[in-house]
Amino acid sequence: MRRLLPLLSMLMVLFAAAGPAVAGPAAAAPPADAPAVLAAAPQVYGAWHCGNDFCTWGTARTVADFDSANHWLIDRGDGRPSVNLVVLSFVNPLRLLRQTTDATTLAGVPRGITPEIVSYFSSRGVRVMLSIGGITYTDDWDAALSENPALLGQRAAAVASQLGVGIEIDYEQNTDPNLLALQSFINAYRAIHPYDATGGRAAARLTIDVAAGDRWLIALNRKATADWLRTDTPVLDYANAMVTARPASASASIANWQEHIDGKPQFAPPVPPLAPAKFTGGIYIAYGGKPLPECVNYPGSIQNATASYVGSVAPNGAGTTAGMLGFMFWAAERPATRGIGTVPPNTCQGGVGAGATALGVQVPQPPLRQS
Template identity: 65%
Template sequence: MHAAAATTSPIQVYGAWHCSDDACTWATVRDMTDFDQKNHWLVDRGDGHPSVNLVVLSFVNPLRLLDGTTDAGDTNGVPNGMTSAIVNYFTSHGIRVMLSIGGITYAGDWDTALGQNPTLLGQKAAALATQLGVGVEIDYENASSPNLTGLQSFVTAYRAAHPYDATGADPTARLTIDVAAGDRWLTGIDQYATANWLNTSNPVLDYANAMVPSKQPSSATGAESNWQEHLTGKPTYSPPIPPLAPAKFTGSLYIAEGSSVRPECTNFSTSLESSTGSWVQSAAPAGAGTTPGLLGYMFWAAEMPSTRGVTTDPPNTCQGGVGVGSSTYGVPVPMPALRQN
């Protein structure tokens, strides 16, 4: 008798990007009492347990990091608000912390930095990870002509300092990349990362995040059809985008931005993290990997992701959506060793 293969996998990654109170620049040092008042929902969903097991501080400007810029918002290339106090606020509750380098606003600065000295940029990112005890996310949103040679040099330099660690024990070894919601945007980066860095036999990056699309999908099917593109790949593209193992990516949903408070933040029962949950935990491999289910969810974004639209500040904090989801799905804190296949 053969034991039946599992048809679902538990959610392992359940995280939020964090934009501070200035639309993702982190330009000022935060008063920690104020920070806790606005962000306590992340570390306590109401029962003393965190709502998430990962927070990604967004964004570091890659060119300022390379140049070691000190200006109104940065010191030695690092946003002033990305301090050890912020990191410790989360890690003291068992929440993993990463820094995202890039974002759509800094796409051109990624190009410039990769054109100048991608190896040094990778070394500086690795040193920053060591300094703060965090991981790094690559968010390089050049859809037309990404510098993949430079990006490879960046990854190689980072991995020389912090080798891949399947156990997850070393927070600085966590290195991830953002791809589009599906396979039809950021195709160059998507193809290269899927083929070279995200295969299960010789992994280089830990996983990818399928980012939010331009607006929240109107249905579970809409979100799932985007994510399915990663599972299936695009064999007709030139070069083809290979299938991505379910265990090598997360799917993303909005919790803020826009004119109205979102159920994904405040009301789990009517949220997409509820309606997509069975699919996310059971999505079958379609040519890569052996176990079902995405790694989990990422949420865009905590506090103030945009100067316009809703935030996750009180009274619109996200215990009722993200927090209830973490309870419903039994999200482990701290994050366990991730599925590798």
């Protein structure tokens, strides 16, 4: 997100990242205590991570300090990580393009995103990615894409190589996204790090964020679904459907995710259907003034209530295998200037960690389904 932010800006971050809730009837969710019956166990079970300064990552930290706030991510209570992916959020695309060095940035990368922090996760089998953008950096995405999108792609690829991480595209331009330039960014990145179906090369993992459903970021979602997330000629590994607006529910989440699977044939031009194996669903774990079940109480959580759907939803025009890729959680440590985060005593072993055990999440992350 942009440089850190007064209260109003951070509230905009949380609202916009969620996208609008979907009106109308929603699919019924199973009871919260119903056991999950999965055609596919989650392959992606990850958390966006905002560091200790509300998604800026502007200050380098010792590993001991970082661990004191984040140990739950690498230990669900039995020594196993609670997640198999963390996405460090966010890198400013314009600063990355221009290789900015200042008080909070070193050669275009936030000073808090260091090899030591990456190793904190990767040495325990947790995949690491960097998210470029976020709602606060939308204007900077536009500026960078106008200035030199191919060079931006090359510099993102260089950082991925240097740190041994993947890259997430979080370009939240709803009205007129520069899709031709974004294609140039992707082409430049893929020229250095080609698509790797095995998942063996960390820097080859390139993903994109789309809205919770199909009614926001429509042009971006249409382009990504039609051209970059195909199962026959994939360009990006997968998409993350961002979190549903609070107050969240299992039924609202399912309704949003089903929109991606069905597409929007009534739109002009239409949005094609997305293969379930090409996207994850986003859920809040830190929001407001009290711990959420999604963080602290797996039996009462949205991830538990939607697990059967996520693990078994059938394709509807794209893909051949049932089940979404899994879940992403917003967001670890300090995602907002107000409200609680996931630091002690509000850590998420009992929600996210317990879910990893209940759902049979593999760490390290296995090769992802391709169809």
